[in-house]
Amino acid sequence: MKMSIKFKISVVLALLIILTVAALSVLVLKGIENNQRNRVEEELLQKSEVAKQSIRQSYLTEDNSVSIESFLQQKAQRLASSIALQSGLQTVIYNQKGMEEGSSLPIGQRDVEIADTLSYALKGQVAYETKGSSLFYVAPLSIENQQIGAIRFDYSLADNQEFLAEIKRLFLIGGIASAGAAILIGYLYFYRIANRVTTLKNASFQLQNGTFLNSPPFQGRDELGELSSGLYVMSTAIQRSIAELNEEKRKLELAVVKLQALEQQQKQFIGNISHEFKTPLTSIKAYVDLLDMYRDDPQLLEDGVENIRKETGRLHEMVDKILRLAELERYDFEQMPQHLQLDEVVADVCKRMQGKATKFNLKLKVNIHKAVVFADRESLFHIFMNLIDNAIKYNEAGGEIVVTSHQDNEHVGIDVANTGAGIPMDAREKLFHPFFTVNKDRSRISGGTGLGLALVKKLTEKQQGNVELRRSDTEWTLFRVTFPRKLNEESK
The missing domain is CATH 3.30.565.10 (Histidine kinase-like ATPase, C-terminal domain)
Structure with a gap:
């Protein structure tokens, strides 16, 4: 199926805009995700530090005779509730063995499997994982340089995910709208250019069929305008060359006709010269023969001399005029x-x-x-x-x-x-x-x-x-x- 250049240009422009919007969307969304993750990490890191400091101060205010393990077993539930109230996040405190010591979560929400993430925290490393719209952040707990367990914060990602989804939706709508607008604008914008290309194509077909251009297909200062002028100049040059060739052909044909006529005239001229020269020469020869035969006849001698003089003068005049005619030709x-x-x-x-x-x-x-x-x-x-x-x-x-x-x-x-x-x-x-x-x-x-x-x-x-x-x-x-x-x- 043949597609017009206007449609092709519009589709190419739309594809370029779609690719640009897609690439921009990926980069922006990636940036937003990184920004959200960094912000959440910083926020949870601060909350974990505050929670650690709160637990440490609580331990230091207790009787020094209480061990750290006993302290955690006795105070973990109260500390979890206090930290949750202070941080605004659900909080869970684990002992060094990974057992839950205190939690601010309702009983029905405590069965969350984060064993792998918890194991990293019990080894002294901060770790987190995401499940659905929740982020489980686990950080190690230590008192007097001794790790006593880990603390977990449950962070809701619903707002971030909703914001990210809204951005994706806007990019999708914007991409579709931009592509549609690009097709329409491209079609309208390139309509004139495409029409000029079509005009140039028709002009080239016209030249191909032997019909010459009377004027440039259109005027313009851009490359297409120069091409239009070039086609007209080329058409004029071809037309002039063909006219010159036809004129040369006509001249050659005329020259051939003239040469043929000249050849015929030359033959006729030579024949006439031969005939005209033969008549006086024959008369002169006849009188010479008679005079040779009758040398003593005075009347014949007088007539012969007179006629020979006349024929000789005629020959002289004829030769003079023939030579003059020949000179005029050359x-x-x-x-x-x-x-x-x-x-x-x-x-x-x-x-x-x-x-x-x-x-x-x-x-x-x-x-x-x-x-x-x-x-x-x-x-x-x-x-x-x-x-x-x-x-x-x-x-x-x-x-x-x-x-x-x-x-x-x-x-x-x-x-x-x-x-x-x-x-x-x-x-x-x-x-x-x-x-x-x-x-x-x-x-x-x-x-x-x-x-x-x-x-x-x-x-x-x-x-x-x-x-x-x-x-x-x-x-x-x-x-x-x-x-x-x-x-x-x-x-x-």
């Missing part, structure tokens, strides 16, 4: 952001691209406002160089390229728009993927590699910006690049 420390006037950078790029636009009979219009951004200058050059270059490549003769800006309190954006054929809807999701081109034939003619927009996206994200296709139809195609705005010194 070396973040090459970025050196600073406060730049974005309008000046864009204007510089447009000025450099003006010649190429004119070559293809295109109009390049620029309308931008002052704005400050925090970015890498070289990256900004590559971003707008590629966007304007694409606007030139995928335009129509006589078309336009328009570069404009817009800004608010937090962002500044540059729009690069061009006329020409739009981008189909099904191609827009892959527009920023490496080696993706909308029109393969158009890319070969214009020298496109499918890496420009991928490079633009990577560089823009490195500057905490964003690039997106905002419009593409039969009239215009518009790309917008947005950067976080920084206030310049004049606007502060």
Whole structure:
């Protein structure tokens, strides 16, 4: 049967009190008995001395011709009655042979067997024995250094025994009352402690079942309060550790997914590189073979040199952009952001691209406002160089390229728009993927590699910006690049 801790503590406390009361009772009762015995002995010793002195004086006042034995036979009864009256105790006088010579006892009370005790007294020793509520005290009698017999006092122990019994009764009642009070007080006193222990037990079961504590089970400045705080700290630490483990697991799973995706992208990237490199190399090899076969054909020589130059330039551009994409994946420390006037950078790029636009009979219009951004200058050059270059490549003769800006309190954006054929809807999701081109034939003619927009996206994200296709139809195609705005010194 399961017992609660409150009951156990109460029972233990009651047992301790009972043992304490019992031990105290034994010691007190023993002390009372010793005290009573010593007091009775002293009292009887005094009475015996007084009786001896009375007998001695009585003998000395008699005629010296009377022997001690005769004196005792003649005077014992009178002396016993006198001593009994004087001491208040029943008195019996014995001769040296143990025969009763005088007694103050009634005739019916004289048959008391104390032979052993009397024999000690006749040998010169004080002796006594207890029978029931009576104590028989026997002391030797002597006159002129000659023992003549013994004197006995009958002492009633009824009062002492009654007093001792009353003390025992009080201790018994007190012990029972103390035990009962201890159980009740202990139960009430330890109720709060036991409840706290039960609360701690329930909290430990809660932790065991995987439910964490939102707060300490209770507050306290004692050991139980410290244990409560310790359980809460332990619960919090376990919960934090499990959360960290789950987070690490999630990161590992995400890393595995990313690695798998990266592996797939790498395979696709390598396949695209191989395919894209193979096309211009095949064209170069074909013209080399033709030139080797027809060395004297001037027209073939002119066409071959021109096409080899174009394919070589395309290869050079492709290698340059692939290397730049690879560097962006590995070396973040090459970025050196600073406060730049974005309008000046864009204007510089447009000025450099003006010649190429004119070559293809295109109009390049620029309308931008002052704005400050925090970015890498070289990256900004590559971003707008590629966007304007694409606007030139995928335009129509006589078309336009328009570069404009817009800004608010937090962002500044540059729009690069061009006329020409739009981008189909099904191609827009892959527009920023490496080696993706909308029109393969158009890319070969214009020298496109499918890496420009991928490079633009990577560089823009490195500057905490964003690039997106905002419009593409039969009239215009518009790309917008947005950067976080920084206030310049004049606007502060």
